[in-house]
Amino acid sequence: MIDEAKFIPIQKLREEIEHVETDAKNQTDLLREDLEQSLVTIALQAPIGEEQEYAHYLYWHCPEILVKSLSLVFGVPVHEFHKYVGEAAVGECNRCKQSITFKSRESARMGYRTCTTCAQEAAATRQAERDEEARRLNELRAMPYRDYLQTPEWKRKAADHRKRGGYRCQVCNSNQDRLNIHHRTYERLGREQVSDLVCLCENCHHLFHQNGKLAPHDH
Numbered sequence: 625m626i627d628e629a630k631f632i633p634i635q636k637l638r639e640e641i642e643h644v645e646t647d648a649k650n651q652t653d654l655l656r657e658d659l660e661q662s663l664v665t666i667a668l669q670a671p672i673g674e675e676q677e678y679a680h681y682l683y684w685h686c687p688e689i690l691v692k693s694l695s696l697v698f699g700v701p702v703h704e705f706h707k708y709v710g711e712a713a714v715g716e717c718n719r720c721k722q723s724i725t726f727k728s729r730e731s732a733r734m735g736y737r738t739c740t741t742c743a744q745e746a747a748a749t750r751q752a753e754r755d756e757e758a759r760r761l762n763e764l765r766a767m768p769y770r771d772y773l774q775t776p777e778w779k780r781k782a783a784d785h786r787k788r789g790g791y792r793c794q795v796c797n798s799n800q801d802r803l804n805i806h807h808r809t810y811e812r813l814g815r816e817q818v819s820d821l822v823c824l825c826e827n828c829h830h831l832f833h834q835n836g837k838l839a840p841h842d843h
Contacts, residue, residue: 656688663689667697676708684712687729717742764814772813781805785821793825801825806832 670678706728713723717739782805
């Protein structure tokens with residue numbers, strides 16, 4: 625029988641941890657409030673004619689100060705504040721290493737790290753790849769079936785299906801004969817799903833084409 629008294633010190637430790645964590649959170653919240661108040665004080669002391677420059681710096685380099693606080697100090701509505709302070713280069717593109725310009729704190733926080741030019745180039749590349757894939761799919765579906773079976777796409781797909789089946793016939797489980805990949809349906813030719821194909825040994829494949837069945841006892 626478990627002696628629950630042994631676990632009393634454990635519970636006390638848990639309570640102490642929770643108490644320390646609560647105290648730490650309260651202390652952190654107080655420090656954050658002090659920090660923001662200090663930043664607000666700096667904002668209020670912005671020299672005449674330099675308010676927008678101060679607003680820009682505080683907005684982009686001091687995320688601890690809330691936009692609503694800056695809005696009150698500088699007299700600019702919250703929803704227009706990012707326009708007031710202007711854009712800022714606060715990161716670099718992962719591809720070209722050029723500076724990335726953000727229009728708001730929110731867009732910077734979202735973590736986009738590709739400049740507009742590179743993003744457009746990447747999108748164009750992806751579209752070109754999709755177009756080429758569609759063109760090739762139409763080409764595969766238009767060619768005679770015997771020609772399709774000689775394409776690298778089909779040979780790769782057939783090899784993958786043999787490997788997935790453990791190099792065994794999916795009807796008799798033989799691994800001795802040459803294995804053929806048979807189409808259950810031609811509906812998705814060129815983009816077959818696993819369920820569209822079946823791996824058959826020579827004998828089972830011959831039985832199917834002779835009788836229209838995968839095995840003599842099929843109904």
